[in-house]
Amino acid sequence: MNYFTFDLKKLLIILSLVFIPLVVINMEHNPAQRPWFVKPFIFVSGFIENIYSGFSSGVRGTTALYLNLVDIKKNNRQLQIENSELSAQLGTLTELKLENQRLNQLLNFKENTKMNLLTAKVIGKDLLIDHNTLTINRGTSHGVKEFMAVITIGGVVGYIVQPQAYTSQILLLTDRYASIDAIVQRSRARGIIEGLNKDACRLNYLQQDDDVKEGDRIVTSGLNNIFPKGFTIGNVTKVEKSRYDISQEVTVTPSVNPFTLEEVFVVLNSNKENFLPEELENNGQKEKAENKDL
Amino acid sequence: MTSRYLILSNYFGFLVLTIALTSLQCSLWLQFFGYIPSPYMWIPTLAYWSIFRRVHEGLFMCYILVISTIALSSIPLSLFLFLNLLCFALALLIKQRIYWNGPTYLMLISGVISLAFPIFHFLLSWMLESKPISDPEILDGMLSGLFTALVSLPLYYVFSKIDTLTHKELPTEAGTSNYE
Numbered sequence: 106m107n108y109f110t111f112d113l114k115k116l117l118i119i120l121s122l123v124f125i126p127l128v129v130i131n132m133e134h135n136p137a138q139r140p141w142f143v144k145p146f147i148f149v150s151g152f153i154e155n156i157y158s159g160f161s162s163g164v165r166g167t168t169a170l171y172l173n174l175v176d177i178k179k180n181n182r183q184l185q186i187e188n189s190e191l192s193a194q195l196g197t198l199t200e201l202k203l204e205n206q207r208l209n210q211l212l213n214f215k216e217n218t219k220m221n222l223l224t225a226k227v228i229g230k231d232l233l234i235d236h237n238t239l240t241i242n243r244g245t246s247h248g249v250k251e252f253m254a255v256i257t258i259g260g261v262v263g264y265i266v267q268p269q270a271y272t273s274q275i276l277l278l279t280d281r282y283a284s285i286d287a288i289v290q291r292s293r294a295r296g297i298i299e300g301l302n303k304d305a306c307r308l309n310y311l312q313q314d315d316d317v318k319e320g321d322r323i324v325t326s327g328l329n330n331i332f333p334k335g336f337t338i339g340n341v342t343k344v345e346k347s348r349y350d351i352s353q354e355v356t357v358t359p360s361v362n363p364f365t366l367e368e369v370f371v372v373l374n375s376n377k378e379n380f381l382p383e384e385l386e387n388n389g390q391k392e393k394a395e396n397k398d399l
Numbered sequence: 400m401t402s403r404y405l406i407l408s409n410y411f412g413f414l415v416l417t418i419a420l421t422s423l424q425c426s427l428w429l430q431f432f433g434y435i436p437s438p439y440m441w442i443p444t445l446a447y448w449s450i451f452r453r454v455h456e457g458l459f460m461c462y463i464l465v466i467s468t469i470a471l472s473s474i475p476l477s478l479f480l481f482l483n484l485l486c487f488a489l490a491l492l493i494k495q496r497i498y499w500n501g502p503t504y505l506m507l508i509s510g511v512i513s514l515a516f517p518i519f520h521f522l523l524s525w526m527l528e529s530k531p532i533s534d535p536e537i538l539d540g541m542l543s544g545l546f547t548a549l550v551s552l553p554l555y556y557v558f559s560k561i562d563t564l565t566h567k568e569l570p571t572e573a574g575t576s577n578y579e
Contacts, residue, residue: 229426232472234436234536234543235520240425240471266473276473281530302534364434 204367211368214258220333221374223247225255227366228272237280237303239263239363243371244271252331254372260337260360261285261325262369273371277363278338279303286328287338292316295326298338298357303364306339308355315353317344323357327379332372335380402566409565414463416557417444421468436539438546439513441468443554445483446508449490450498461487478523485519486512502555510548514541 215222229240243249245268255262255275263283267274276283280300287298287308294315296308308323321341327334343356420440428437441464448460465480472479490508498504517540524531562568 227429229422229471230429230434232421232425232439232441232468233474233520234517234539235524235532236473238473267470269470274473280473281533282473299530303536 207368210258211370215370218333219376219378220370220372221376222370223249223373225273225369225371227369230364237277237283237300237363238266239275239277239366239369241273241275241369241371242271244269244273246270248373249273249371254332254375255369256332256336256372257361257366257369260339261332262361262363262366264331265371275369278359279306279363285332285338286326287323288326289315289317289341290322290324290335291318292321296355298323301356304358305342306357306359308341308357309352311353311355313346313351313353317341317353317355319344324380327375327377330375330377333375333378333380337380405565405567409561409567410460410463412561412565413444413448413460413558414467416561417441417464418467420444420554421471425471436536436542436546438550439516439543440547440550442486442513442516442547443505443509443551444558445486446490446505446512446551447555447558449487450494450504450508454491457487457491458484475528478520478527481523481527482516482519485523486516489515502552505555505558506548506552509551510544513547514544516540516544 211224215224223243225241225243227239228242231238239262241255249265249268251265251268253265255264261278263275263277263280264285265273266276278285278298278300279302283298283300283306285298286295288295289308292315294311294317296311296315298306299309301307308317311317319341323338323341325332325334325336325338337360339357339359341355342358343354345354347353417440420443424437424440428435445461445464448457452460461483462480465476465483469476469479490512493508493511497507517535517537521532521535
């Protein structure tokens with residue numbers, strides 16, 4: 106076999122396998138810089154890579170989105186549960202805060218008065234619409250007796266009518282059977298407060314010439330020491346004077362809405378507590394004296 | 400159990416249920432719904448006994464209901480009794496004219512009675528009381544009537560259950576049972 110026989114085909118193969126790569130290696134001065142003929146391929150492959158990448162990220166994104174959705178759904182459910190729990194807690198806390206505020210006010214009132222008061226909770230209302238009574242959770246076993254006054258910080262509520270051992274019924278001052286001795290704070294004119302409807306009562310037995318105007322405050326007279334003296338009942342909202350009548354019709358809106366009450370005070374002993382400002386009391390006495398002189 | 404015990408337990412069952420219902424009306428309703436007019440909870444019992452019992456049985460139950468529920472109101476006993484007897488009579492009157500069986504009939508009678516109740520109350524108040532009702536709560540009365548009719552529907556099944564438990568003959572068509 107003659108190894109030196111010239112074969113062009115073989116030569117080309119050897120060149121392409123060994124020589125060209127060696128030449129290329131020698132030509133490459135900067136390995137980081139790609140030769141010009143590679144650049145189109147880099148561009149094309151980069152483009153294809155981008156497409157693949159986009160496709161891949163799309164698929165991954167969709168899958169992740171689905172997986173996330175499952176998670177989101179779970180999380181959402183959990184968050185909803187947590188949210189409702191927190192809302193309930195917040196509601197309870199708000200309720201407790203309000204109750205605390207109310208009870209604090211009641212406590213302050215109780216501490217700063219001479220009266221002997223018993224705190225009671227409203228537990229029921231009347232069976233019938235046209236009768237205005239409330240039931241409280243205090244009865245004769247707690248010292249409650251019939252006709253004891255029931256008040257709250259804002260004013261008079263009513264009085265006890267049916268004390269049982271552990272519960273009592275309060276006849277609200279808006280009930281048509283309720284009657285409380287009252288005076289007009291400004292002029293000391295005296296009358297009887299009687300229930301009219303669930304939102305109002307009437308000051309009866311005032312004389313035609315008694316001084317009473319819209320906006321006047323009506324307070325308790327303190328008669329019989331059942332109610333404290335000068336405690337707010339309500340404000341005059343309407344005065345009707347008839348020429349031929351000996352009295353006048355005075356409508357009073359109670360200062361306390363008995364239908365929003367939750368806690369009340371039963372006055373076990375008013376101890377002659379007087380809420381009238383001294384000036385008013387003196388003025389009233391002077392006016393009375395003047396009237397007597399006249 | 401002997402029939403006497405069954406009759407007594409029937410009365411007792413209805414009495415206990417009515418006391419529970421009226422207490423719910425006065426107390427639990429207040430806690431949940433505030434001062435939204437509540438249904439008259441003793442009226443379904445009164446209506447049931449008016450239409451599905453003999454007259455004397457219904458009358459007896461009417462007295463029991465008045466005595467057991469009067470503690471929850473400040474209304475005078477005589478007035479309340481008079482009112483309930485009027486309602487009972489109204490139910491009998493309707494029964495004579497119209498009758499069908501089932502919960503819807505109780506619903507109708509309860510609704511009519513509870514709507515008539517405030518009207519009777521207003522009229523009797525003007526006739527008998529020294530301080531009559533001056534401002535009747537018309538809307539509240541109507542709402543109470545509506546609620547009473549609504550609650551009497553499920554109550555029919557509870558009443559029927561008491562009757563079944565105490566072996567009381569369940570109401571059938573008018574004239575074919577012993578309720579006439």
